[in-house]
Amino acid sequence: MHFAAKGYEATPLRLIASDAGVDVALISYHYGGKLGLWKALVSSAAAQLRDALDASEGRAGGTSAAARLRCTMVAYIEHLLAHPEVPRLILRDITVDTDRSDWLLRELSAPVHQRFHDLAQAAVAEAAVEGTHLQFRVANFIYSAASQVARRERLSKLVTDIRDERAFAAALEAVLIDEALRCG
Numbered sequence: 001m002h003f004a005a006k007g008y009e010a011t012p013l014r015l016i017a018s019d020a021g022v023d024v025a026l027i028s029y030h031y032g033g034k035l036g037l038w039k040a041l042v043s044s045a046a047a048q049l050r051d052a053l054d055a056s057e058g059r060a061g062g063t064s065a066a067a068r069l070r071c072t073m074v075a076y077i078e079h080l081l082a083h084p085e086v087p088r089l090i091l092r093d094i095t096v097d098t099d100r101s102d103w104l105l106r107e108l109s110a111p112v113h114q115r116f117h118d119l120a121q122a123a124v125a126e127a128a129v130e131g132t133h134l135q136f137r138v139a140n141f142i143y144s145a146a147s148q149v150a151r152r153e154r155l156s157k158l159v160t161d162i163r164d165e166r167a168f169a170a171a172l173e174a175v176l177i178d179e180a181l182r183c184g
Contacts, residue, residue, distance in 0.1 A: 001085040003041060048086075076112070117134065145176055
């Protein structure tokens with residue numbers, strides 16, 4: 001996905017049309033232009049992520065709140081690994097203040113944050129412990145996981161034992177879930 005790899009501004013609509021084998025006018029007709037196409041792609045990515053997280057919560061079923069949280073966190077990491085364009089979308093406009101970045105926050109990041117925050121609150125309540133900086137911990141997990149997956153190639157030059165897919169997933173779980181959130 002060009003938007004995830006290059007960013008919105010650096011991706012010409014003609015390139016997307018050429019790759020899709022369609023006339024650029026067809027994209028404008030169906031989506032209203034480049035912004036409409038970008039929003040459709042982000043909405044689709046957000047829906048796929050929601051579906052993956054819903055399925056993981058369903059599999060966790062009647063387990064403890066902490067187990068449901070951990071299961072959903074693992075599913076989030078698995079989804080990012082399977083769809084590397086998603087972390088790039090999450091991170092692409094995070095440092096700029098534009099209408100697009102606000103829309104991305106509302107459509108993709110905020111719903112994911114709310115889901116994890118609700119799960120974390122339930123886990124804290126069930127364990128009868130104090131959940132200090134819970135919202136920040138959740139945001140840190142979401143963005144750290146996205147960042148690590150997006151930078152995997154570069155990280156593998158520094159950290160030799162993460163070249164293997166399973167080893168990388170295990171490292172993400174150990175560092176981002178078990179240690180950082182103390183859920184394991």
